[in-house]
Amino acid sequence: MKRRPFLGALAASALPAFKDDAPQLNESQARAPTQITLLGTGTPHPSLERQSSSYLIETGGDTILFDHGTGSHHRLLESGHKAVDVTHAFFTHLHYDHCMDYPRLVLQRWDQGADLVPDLDVYGPAPIARMTDLLFGRDGVYGPDIRARIEHQSSVDTFALRGGVPPRKWPAPRVREIKAGDVIQGNTWKLTVGHAVHVQPFLECLAFRLDTADGSLCYSGDSAESDSIVELARGCDILIHMNHMFSGTAPTAAFRDAVGHHKGNARVAQRAGVKTLVLVHAVPSIDQPRIREQIVHEIQQEFAGKVVWGEDLMRLTFAGPVIATTGY
Ligand SMILES: [Zn+2]
Numbered sequence: 001m002k003r004r005p006f007l008g009a010l011a012a013s014a015l016p017a018f019k020d021d022a023p024q025l026n027e028s029q030a031r032a033p034t035q036i037t038l039l040g041t042g043t044p045h046p047s048l049e050r051q052s053s054s055y056l057i058e059t060g061g062d063t064i065l066f067d068h069g070t071g072s073h074h075r076l077l078e079s080g081h082k083a084v085d086v087t088h089a090f091f092t093h094l095h096y097d098h099c100m101d102y103p104r105l106v107l108q109r110w111d112q113g114a115d116l117v118p119d120l121d122v123y124g125p126a127p128i129a130r131m132t133d134l135l136f137g138r139d140g141v142y143g144p145d146i147r148a149r150i151e152h153q154s155s156v157d158t159f160a161l162r163g164g165v166p167p168r169k170w171p172a173p174r175v176r177e178i179k180a181g182d183v184i185q186g187n188t189w190k191l192t193v194g195h196a197v198h199v200q201p202f203l204e205c206l207a208f209r210l211d212t213a214d215g216s217l218c219y220s221g222d223s224a225e226s227d228s229i230v231e232l233a234r235g236c237d238i239l240i241h242m243n244h245m246f247s248g249t250a251p252t253a254a255f256r257d258a259v260g261h262h263k264g265n266a267r268v269a270q271r272a273g274v275k276t277l278v279l280v281h282a283v284p285s286i287d288q289p290r291i292r293e294q295i296v297h298e299i300q301q302e303f304a305g306k307v308v309w310g311e312d313l314m315r316l317t318f319a320g321p322v323i324a325t326t327g328y
């Protein structure tokens with residue numbers, strides 16, 4: 001299936017527009033309810049229970065990733081998907097717990113895809129284009145591996161067995177650098193890029209809103225309490241928000257202002273008027289019985305909607321949301 005969404009932009013943006021050759025969606029694909037799978041709800045902390053940040057959205061025949069942090073590709077496989085299924089990857093920021101499995105995604109898609117699937121559409125803040133070139137370019141980290149797989153006869157044989165027709169193409173993710181205010185128009189969805197409040201100016205940090213035919217999702221990326229997230233998430237069915245710390249326990253004001261805390265998240269959700277708040281990216285010290293319940297309870301004092309403590313492989317839809325944990 002050919003997919004080539006065009007990259008639109010708000011009036012203030014100078015981003016180029018890409019002409020769209022629309023895919024042929026069958027009726028069941030177009031009408032299937034959007035499904036969101038939490039692939040990685042953890043932090044940089046090493047954990048077997050929680051992989052680092054990544055979220056999978058299946059909507060209108062597209063399979064979209066928001067971030068792809070450490071270990072989350074394994075969760076993608078556990079969720080019943082493979083790299084070749086992914087059509088779009090959006091990155092909020094380039095902390096490694098949000099992008100370390102990007103190479104695995106690109107290389108497995110390229111290797112298994114055997115030139116039969118299009119190159120991946122990738123969106124993220126600068127310098128994701130440079131990162132991509134440093135990883136997969138001819139002089140990149142994986143350049144010698146890629147060349148060996150293209151030129152050695154054993155790899156050419158494997159490529160042909162997978163249905164590929166030599167000569168094999170070099171992997172070339174279609175990378176577009178994005179910033180707050182940009183709008184990316186898919187065939188059945190619209191993604192709006194907003195500001196996150198995190199570790200600027202060292203890394204640009206973004207948040208995403210995805211509007212689909214059956215509902216709207218906002219993902220804060222890593223962000224402290226922020227008016228910009230309130231505006232981006234306004235009226236959404238689901239807000240997935242970083243919930244890194246218990247309020248009042250940050251070691252410094254700078255720390256608090258980069259990662260936020262649970263009472264601030266309650267205010268964001270209430271002000272934005274979202275229906276469901278999904279809490280993710282909790283450090284192990286608060287990801288404990290009783291502390292979890294206390295956080296949810298205290299958020300519910302401020303926020304009138306549903307509160308969900310996110311878990312890896314939890315699935316959500318906009319109708320309810322219906323939650324079913326898979327795997328394990
Ligand atoms: Zn993070």
Ligand SMILES: [Zn+2]
Pocket residue numbers: 093095198222
């Ligand atoms: Zn971060």
